[in-house]
Amino acid sequence: MxxxxxxxxxxxxxxxxxxxxxxxxxxxxxxxxxxxxxxxxxxxxxxxxxxxxxxxxxxxxxxxxxxxxxxxxxxxxxxxxxxxxxxxxxxxxxxxxxxxxxxxxxxxxxxxxxxxxxxxxxxxxxxxxxxxxxxxxxxxxxxxxxxxxxxxxxxxxxxxxxxxxxxxxxxxxxxxxxxxxxxxxxxxxxxxxxxxxxxxxxxxxxxxxxxxxxxxxxxxxxxxxxDNIEKYVLEVSDVQTQQLLADHRLPEAVRADVSEGVSRFYCDEIDRLKEVANTLEGNHYYLRQANLEDVFLKATGRGLNEKQ
Amino acid sequence: MRSSSPIPYPGLSHRLFSVWYRHMRVYTKNLLSNGLPPFLEPLLFLLGVGIGLGKYIEGTMDGMAYIDFLGTGLLVTAAMYTAAFECTFGTFIRLEFDKVYDGMLAAPITVNNLIVGEIIWAGTKGLFFSFAVVCVLTLFGIIHLPQGLLAPLVGFLTGVMFATMSLLVTSFVKNINHFNFYHTGFLSPMFFFSGVVFPVSNLPVPLRAFAEIVPLTHAVRLVRAVCTGTYRLALLGDLAYIAAFIAIVGALAVRRLRGRLVS
Missing domain, CATH: 3.40.50.300 (P-loop containing nucleotide triphosphate hydrolases)
Incomplete structure (x- = not known):
């Protein structure tokens, strides 16, 4: 009701x-x-x-x-x-x-x-x-x-x-x-x-x-x-590591979202993201479950609007 | 899913009362600092100006000794100032800084209830401030009880009248400092040229017209009549002015202020 x-x-x-x-x-x-x-x-x-x-x-x-x-x-x-x-x-x-x-x-x-x-x-x-x-x-x-x-x-x-x-x-x-x-x-x-x-x-x-x-x-x-986002996210925030990844070919079914400061890689299978992580030669990364914030940012965009 | 029985929200008089009650409780919370000045101020004024300056004034004004003339005028200026402050600075702070109205409007009252409650509260303050002056004037033997007890009623009307006007001003103001124009540019001249400190009949002709247009003059006449017990038919004109002023300016104030409270 x-x-x-x-x-x-x-x-x-x-x-x-x-x-x-x-x-x-x-x-x-x-x-x-x-x-x-x-x-x-x-x-x-x-x-x-x-x-x-x-x-x-x-x-x-x-x-x-x-x-x-x-x-x-x-x-x-x-x-x-x-x-x-x-x-x-x-x-x-x-x-x-x-x-x-x-x-x-x-x-x-x-x-x-x-x-x-x-x-x-x-x-x-x-x-x-x-x-x-x-x-x-x-x-x-x-x-x-x-x-x-x-x-x-x-x-x-x-x-x-x-x-x-x-x-x-x-x-x-x-x-x-x-x-x-x-x-x-x-x-x-x-x-x-x-x-x-x-x-x-x-x-x-x-x-x-x-x-x-x-x-x-x-x-x-x-x-x-x-419905709106892959299960897992790999986040990389330092420039050197991002550079490293830029030269690397991503496994299939991994979606990359490269924006200012942070690169995010989304995938439903955690193993594929681990595969990416392994190429980072021990540099810092963050592998986690996707959350509502990822959905939100995907839906509303990362840039600021004039009221923020 | 509408409920089958009507919703028992409070009736109009209770809604107005609850707005009034809120203001009354906040005001009386600091009883000493809020309640003492209304008594001290007329006392100082009568000592300083009435007795001090009055000594040099020979003869009478409108048939009254100077201290009596001035003292009875203070009965309504006290009401005017308190209502004007309440409904300019007070209202503006509640509206813009403290956001008090946001909270109140979430309760079952309408915007109109809120504004009218505000006006009634300012009238009540006018009544109280006039009453304080009555106490001081009685002490000086300037007015006599029980007829002096009618003066606070005029104080109430004066408070309501200046509340409507001040709320109308507030509805236009975006910056709190702009109230200075109203207070210095309008209320102060009224204090001097509305027959409070000297009779309107002594004014040059153009200023006499000003005195007849502005609200305070009519309140002054009414309160002097009440204090001296001399009622003339012309007073009905003053009463009619006050009633019309409250109705017209009040309606405008509600309309304008509504636009700032509801988006």
Whole structure:
């Protein structure tokens, strides 16, 4: 059963196409991830879902979230959803408890329910000891978890997160991923944007890779890997070794991608890449499994766009 | 999959209240540093200008002793300044630097709720600042209770009026320093030429027209009438001005600011 349906949605800012003719569906209780470089249109697409960005007037598409159109029923959608914006916009003047308490007013929660829920959310996000702490005293990871707690105040059926773990250390990232998995298990639908391939791989059931406002590919992370890239990669980054390889004939079924700085050789059979590696006379190389990042770079290109 | 029962999001009055509540909690968090100056400022003004300078002023202004004249004027300028600061610098910081509105707009409120809540909050600050002046004026024996207690209501209207105007200005501003033009170029002249420090009737004719056009003059008239208990029919004109100003400028401000909050 899908809870979000987006069909042929476009969004233009003056003459920039932020989102182009996008289609996707999100099933209830799954985690759906938008993956794309900065400026790909991920945030804009998310904002259109809860009515803080408006789709183009002349676009014939539709957006349906829990049966509501954000252009008409933004309040219903917002009531059923929790949002973690890209920036931690907490009130610095207030402490942790007060930040959550103020926000609970937007949902008109009775005060007994508010207190109970704040306590259980702080426990869930491992912030119980910080209940009286000022925002300035919190680390970046704690602030992020507090913003997530805030988004969960009304027990949302849909949790929207814009780059939930950008700039956080690995421990915090793993804790956040673990919490998101738990929420999904409880039936919460999760929608997130990220440019961490690992994040997408770890928690998303479906990934939609976007570039320049348009969908490049969509599918489960494993399926995307299987369909779009060879199994193994050999990376060579120093110039001398690259030179060495340039003179060498590659075995069959090895695909070379030589770009500035790094040469990458892709193949489904690891033995053929080992064969290449053996010709490197002990020079440094890196042989690994292909990952979503390889798919991503193949799909969106290695060069920077003007917004990066 | 639309849910069969309607979604129980809060009604309009609660949504406005929750915006107001957020601002109130943040403001009262630093009660001493935020709550004391509104009392100190009129005190200093009355001591320095009212008593100090007033000693050299013989006769009356509009039938009032100078310190009474000035003191009652401060009831609305205090409301004007606090609302103007709140809805220029305050709003701009929340909008551009702290991104407070991004968080608030993810909750079940609309952009219009957010802006109207902001205006009501600025009105509340106007009410509180006027009340602080009432306390000081009562201490000096300039106004008398209970009629002086009507003055904060005028302070509320003044706050709302300047909130709408300041939000309209904010909707155009891209750089926070540009507010200086508004504060020095518009609010300060109004302070001097709207009948607060001397009567409008003493102004040269062209400036008298300016005084009638700008909002503060009407608030000053209203508050003096309330303090002295002298109600004339012409006051209805001032009230009508204030009501129309709030409606028209408020609608423009909401419309313009909406464009900056929703992309």
């Amino acid at each position: 899908s809870v979000i349906t987006v069909k042929n949605i476009s969004k233009t800012f003056r003459n920039v196409h932020a989102v182009r003719d996008l289609d996707f569906e999100v099933e209830q209780g799954t985690c759906f991830g938008f993956l794309g470089p900065n400026g790909a249109g991920k945030t804009t697409m998310m904002k259109m879902l809860y009515g803080v960005a408006a789709r183009d007037k002349d676009c014939r598409g539709k957006i349906d979230v829990f049966g509501y159109d954000p252009a008409r029923d933004e309040l219903a959608i917002k009531y059923l959803s929790g949002v973690v914006p890209q920036e931690n916009n907490l009130d610095d003047e207030l402490d942790v408890f007060q930040n959550l308490m103020i926000y609970s007013k937007f949902y008109a929660l009775p005060s007994a329910v508010t207190k109970e829920r704040i306590a259980s959310l702080l426990a869930f996000l491992e912030l119980s000891e910080k209940v009286k702490a000022r925002i300035r005293e919190l680390s970046g990871g704690m602030k992020r978890r507090l913003v997530i707690a805030r988004a969960l105040l009304n027990n949302p059926r849909l949790l929207i997160l814009d780059e939930p773990t950008t700039g956080l250390d690995p421990q915090v990232r793993h804790v956040i991923w673990d919490k998101l998995r738990q929420l999904r298990k409880q039936g919460t639908t999760i929608l997130l944007t990220t440019h961490y391939m690992e994040e997408a791989f770890q928690i998303c059931d479906t990934v939609l890779i976007m570039d320049k406002g348009a969908k490049v590919m969509e599918g489960s992370p494993l399926q995307l890997l299987k």
